[in-house]
Amino acid sequence: MARKPLTNPRKQASQARSRVTVDALVDATARILVRDGYDKASTNRIADMAGVSIGSLYQYYPSKEALVAAVIDRHNRQIMRRVRTVLTEIASLPIERAVRRLVAFAIEAHRIDPRLHRVLAEQIPRVGRLENVEALNREGYALFRDYLESRRDELRVRDLDLAAFVCATSIEALTHSAVLYHTEMLRDAEALIEETTRFISGYLQPTSV
Amino acid sequence: MARKPLTNPRKQASQARSRVTVDALVDATARILVRDGYDKASTNRIADMAGVSIGSLYQYYPSKEALVAAVIDRHNRQIMRRVRTVLTEIASLPIERAVRRLVAFAIEAHRIDPRLHRVLAEQIPRVGRLENVEALNREGYALFRDYLESRRDELRVRDLDLAAFVCATSIEALTHSAVLYHTEMLRDAEALIEETTRFISGYLQPTSV
Amino acid sequence: MARKPLTNPRKQASQARSRVTVDALVDATARILVRDGYDKASTNRIADMAGVSIGSLYQYYPSKEALVAAVIDRHNRQIMRRVRTVLTEIASLPIERAVRRLVAFAIEAHRIDPRLHRVLAEQIPRVGRLENVEALNREGYALFRDYLESRRDELRVRDLDLAAFVCATSIEALTHSAVLYHTEMLRDAEALIEETTRFISGYLQPTSV
Amino acid sequence: MARKPLTNPRKQASQARSRVTVDALVDATARILVRDGYDKASTNRIADMAGVSIGSLYQYYPSKEALVAAVIDRHNRQIMRRVRTVLTEIASLPIERAVRRLVAFAIEAHRIDPRLHRVLAEQIPRVGRLENVEALNREGYALFRDYLESRRDELRVRDLDLAAFVCATSIEALTHSAVLYHTEMLRDAEALIEETTRFISGYLQPTSV
DNA sequence: AATGAATGAGTTTTCATTCAT
DNA sequence: TATGAATGAAAACTCATTCAT
Known part of the structure; x- marks a missing residue:
């Protein structure tokens, strides 16, 4: 059985509130990638720009990848x-x-x-x-x-x-x-x-x- | 006068010995890039694989880039x-x-x-x-x-x-x-x-x- | 009067339903301790294994300890x-x-x-x-x-x-x-x-x- | 072939200078373990108490364990x-x-x-x-x-x-x-x-x- | 010139805990 | 009462780079 890849989201955002969080994260990631490139896109900066705590980021995504x-x-x-x-x-x-x-x-x-x-x-x-x-x-x-x-x-x-x-x-x-x-x-x-x-x-x- | 960009080699390796060192470094970099990708290519590993001290690496190249x-x-x-x-x-x-x-x-x-x-x-x-x-x-x-x-x-x-x-x-x-x-x-x-x-x-x- | 130590349960689980919850929590803790050791026994995992929300866990126990x-x-x-x-x-x-x-x-x-x-x-x-x-x-x-x-x-x-x-x-x-x-x-x-x-x-x- | 366990030191300290560093690290670890217990013994604190940079710690030991x-x-x-x-x-x-x-x-x-x-x-x-x-x-x-x-x-x-x-x-x-x-x-x-x-x-x- | 020990900012990631719903 | 989304301090660890020898 293949190990679940580390690039899959961690859990579905069910409530409306978390849906917003997840979207903000993906948006922020895209914006930082564009503005600063992959290397500068640290999870902390992403969370920051998304206006979300780093903890929340890791609640939905297991890694930067x-x-x-x-x-x-x-x-x-x-x-x-x-x-x-x-x-x-x-x-x-x-x-x-x-x-x-x-x-x-x-x-x-x-x-x-x-x-x-x-x-x-x-x-x-x-x-x-x-x-x-x-x-x-x-x-x-x-x-x-x-x-x-x-x-x-x-x-x-x-x-x-x-x-x-x-x-x-x-x-x-x-x-x-x-x-x-x-x-x-x-x-x-x-x-x-x-x-x-x-x-x-x-x-x-x-x-x- | 434009500042010398940081991706240019530091000095021409004039002597034969240096020539060897420089080649070893570039070879090692290429091999590690191929084998492990950019992120895993740390300067320490490159120096290691080139059989050269990290200090020497920086004598010839000012940065990983x-x-x-x-x-x-x-x-x-x-x-x-x-x-x-x-x-x-x-x-x-x-x-x-x-x-x-x-x-x-x-x-x-x-x-x-x-x-x-x-x-x-x-x-x-x-x-x-x-x-x-x-x-x-x-x-x-x-x-x-x-x-x-x-x-x-x-x-x-x-x-x-x-x-x-x-x-x-x-x-x-x-x-x-x-x-x-x-x-x-x-x-x-x-x-x-x-x-x-x-x-x-x-x-x-x-x-x- | 000494402050209530933080390793005491928060409240007696009087009703039957709570009793069940509390037992599930203690069972889950024991099982995870055995299976994975103290360090891996996070409160989130305990709550998870007990089939109880993390919020409920903290309703009955003030801390992991x-x-x-x-x-x-x-x-x-x-x-x-x-x-x-x-x-x-x-x-x-x-x-x-x-x-x-x-x-x-x-x-x-x-x-x-x-x-x-x-x-x-x-x-x-x-x-x-x-x-x-x-x-x-x-x-x-x-x-x-x-x-x-x-x-x-x-x-x-x-x-x-x-x-x-x-x-x-x-x-x-x-x-x-x-x-x-x-x-x-x-x-x-x-x-x-x-x-x-x-x-x-x-x-x-x-x-x- | 068994994977090298993560609890073995990373490299021998050869020079006198590094010997001192390694000793300081082990001493500091012992002292913190005694004073504060295992959980409080973070690698940062250990390095701190040893008067050594966190980087040096990881040069000699691959982990807290x-x-x-x-x-x-x-x-x-x-x-x-x-x-x-x-x-x-x-x-x-x-x-x-x-x-x-x-x-x-x-x-x-x-x-x-x-x-x-x-x-x-x-x-x-x-x-x-x-x-x-x-x-x-x-x-x-x-x-x-x-x-x-x-x-x-x-x-x-x-x-x-x-x-x-x-x-x-x-x-x-x-x-x-x-x-x-x-x-x-x-x-x-x-x-x-x-x-x-x-x-x-x-x-x-x-x-x- | 060469060495390699030392540095420490910066990164990813976890997890106990809170609190709005 | 129960839920689970959100928090953020703090931990482990890496790596480009410097500098005394």
């Missing part, structure tokens, strides 16, 4: 909710318009809280949330794959799994890198979207004229 | 040496073959020491080496851009800077992700190389055929 | 009840048979719950129950002394107080040590009883042949 | 040195005089630092030093058994192991109890020694007259 994991999970849930929405929206769109929408969405999503996104991306391996993240990524891939499936005869690619991997990884990397490390590109976001769309849909579609 | 920075820099220099070589090699190749060679190289490069690559990738922001890394990346982009320039009339892309960004970022992301998180893909590396090559060169080249 | 004291007292009361019974039983027996019975009893008593006995023995000084324990011991001594008194003319010892101390302390030590630290001796408990009996009654009785 | 273990070991070594001396001294003495000497010694030994003796006795199980203590006890038993062996034909007891256990345990218990819990008895220590000697040698010797 667990808190970071909670932030990661919450963030991922939010992202995935949007991803699902977008993928539903594009279901009926032709490939090029669908891709354009996806790229635009990816930029938007990264722009919501780029600093948080970045810290979390860096800390994920450390906190052992890779599996969860992978699971979500897989869900994203799968949903996108479903879309490709539904358009199969408009595509020139054969291996849809591989295609989904290639598209998802590239879109994520390009938008991630642009938002975090090449902000100057976002001054003309349209150009970036345009180019990325050409890039991806050129790959997916038959040598359309 | 400086050591990690040294590892990053060394690693980057090694990578860049290879990048330059490869880009020289492909200078005379037609686009598709050039891209294929680049992709194969990227996989190889990631495979040399994926764990180190990963830790460093995670730690770079922390250690403030981003600028250096960016500088190198820029050099890589520039070299690749030069190649594109030389093939300009075979390309359908207009903005070469953008194209270089798109290609470099995607190749890096796809190989990075495959090597680190989707090892099963490497069982048939040829397929991956093939697909990526189609992906990239399809983007670069005019609707060839 | 008070709980341990309750366990000690209960245990001592149980022991003393048996001691009284045994000493009544032996009242009419000749010395050697009386001693044999006492020794057998001491082994039995230690064997009931040796782990609890041991933890309590270790914790008694800490919890300031020494006086109580001493009082009970004194009662034991006194009862045994009464027995000796009643057999005075069969004894060669003069100072009955001293004799009671010598006998009681030795019997306790020998059986305690055998049960807790030399369990191999209990494989042939008869031999141990026999030898101890010879030891003690040889001391008490005149050079009986 | 290790420090207490060091005190126990040192104390035991001192005791055993005396025990060996005494048992050499009595080698040539006839039983009664030998026993008298042993009893007197036991009282002396307990009187040197009864409070320390008591705390240590209580903490030994906790700190996992039982084996060491048992080993020493066994050495004591063995030495005493050797003495009995050498006087075998003057004894009425048959099982010398059992006899050694009975004598050693009783002498220890009687003197321990007298010194720690019945100090009034020591006002006339001669009487106690006399009685105990009669008790023990009466058991060992044939119904001498």
Whole structure:
């Protein structure tokens, strides 16, 4: 039997009062991660910023890692909710318009809280949330794959799994890198979207004229 | 005059003996980073593993960050040496073959020491080496851009800077992700190389055929 | 008026329901002491194991020490009840048979719950129950002394107080040590009883042949 | 392979300077144990009283338990040195005089630092030093058994192991109890020694007259 | 130059206890 | 009466860094 991992919350907050406490803790963790980075995010500072005693913190989370994991999970849930929405929206769109929408969405999503996104991306391996993240990524891939499936005869690619991997990884990397490390590109976001769309849909579609 | 940043080595190790010490320290740091991660890499352990006294460590590096920075820099220099070589090699190749060679190289490069690559990738922001890394990346982009320039009339892309960004970022992301998180893909590396090559060169080249 | 010591229970549990709660608390304390030792016996865990809220715990006992004291007292009361019974039983027996019975009893008593006995023995000084324990011991001594008194003319010892101390302390030590630290001796408990009996009654009785 | 227990010192103090530090730490631990008891003996207080930084404490001892273990070991070594001396001294003495000497010694030994003796006795199980203590006890038993062996034909007891256990345990218990819990008895220590000697040698010797 | 003993601020974490509901 | 959320002092322990030798 596997030992319960140390990154899981300790107990559910049942009463309204404790719900507030837990939320404050996760919020504070996110804010400190963003403002000061992982190393500076001590449990005492987190508790402090949450306006909660250090004891309460440990009543709900067994460790600093667990808190970071909670932030990661919450963030991922939010992202995935949007991803699902977008993928539903594009279901009926032709490939090029669908891709354009996806790229635009990816930029938007990264722009919501780029600093948080970045810290979390860096800390994920450390906190052992890779599996969860992978699971979500897989869900994203799968949903996108479903879309490709539904358009199969408009595509020139054969291996849809591989295609989904290639598209998802590239879109994520390009938008991630642009938002975090090449902000100057976002001054003309349209150009970036345009180019990325050409890039991806050129790959997916038959040598359309 | 800007204050000397704290991540620079303290003094050039001129004599042979010091050279050995410095190397041992950087090696030890790399090994511990790989084996145990950044948090567990204490200066005492590093000195220990390097077979050097903690005092000597601080004679050459003013801080833990400086050591990690040294590892990053060394690693980057090694990578860049290879990048330059490869880009020289492909200078005379037609686009598709050039891209294929680049992709194969990227996989190889990631495979040399994926764990180190990963830790460093995670730690770079922390250690403030981003600028250096960016500088190198820029050099890589520039070299690749030069190649594109030389093939300009075979390309359908207009903005070469953008194209270089798109290609470099995607190749890096796809190989990075495959090597680190989707090892099963490497069982048939040829397929991956093939697909990526189609992906990239399809983007670069005019609707060839 | 002396301030009420903090190791006394807070209020008599008059109603049946409270009685149950109090018992559950003392039971839980005993079990945790045995299973995990004094340091691990936190009031939260005790309350938990007793199936009682931490608030209720403090309604009945003002401190952790008070709980341990309750366990000690209960245990001592149980022991003393048996001691009284045994000493009544032996009242009419000749010395050697009386001693044999006492020794057998001491082994039995230690064997009931040796782990609890041991933890309590270790914790008694800490919890300031020494006086109580001493009082009970004194009662034991006194009862045994009464027995000796009643057999005075069969004894060669003069100072009955001293004799009671010598006998009681030795019997306790020998059986305690055998049960807790030399369990191999209990494989042939008869031999141990026999030898101890010879030891003690040889001391008490005149050079009986 | 058994994991190195956490109660062993971390490194030998080689230089004279560190030897002093280590001694100061063990001394301070002993003093605080005596003055305030185990619970109050925090590593910070120990370091404080030793006039040493908390960091130095952890350079030599990995935990509080290790420090207490060091005190126990040192104390035991001192005791055993005396025990060996005494048992050499009595080698040539006839039983009664030998026993008298042993009893007197036991009282002396307990009187040197009864409070320390008591705390240590209580903490030994906790700190996992039982084996060491048992080993020493066994050495004591063995030495005493050797003495009995050498006087075998003057004894009425048959099982010398059992006899050694009975004598050693009783002498220890009687003197321990007298010194720690019945100090009034020591006002006339001669009487106690006399009685105990009669008790023990009466058991060992044939119904001498 | 090299050594390694010493430092102590700062971190995580526990747990007895209180008190609003 | 019962609950359990909240508290915060205090404990164990780490580790980057200094400095006397």
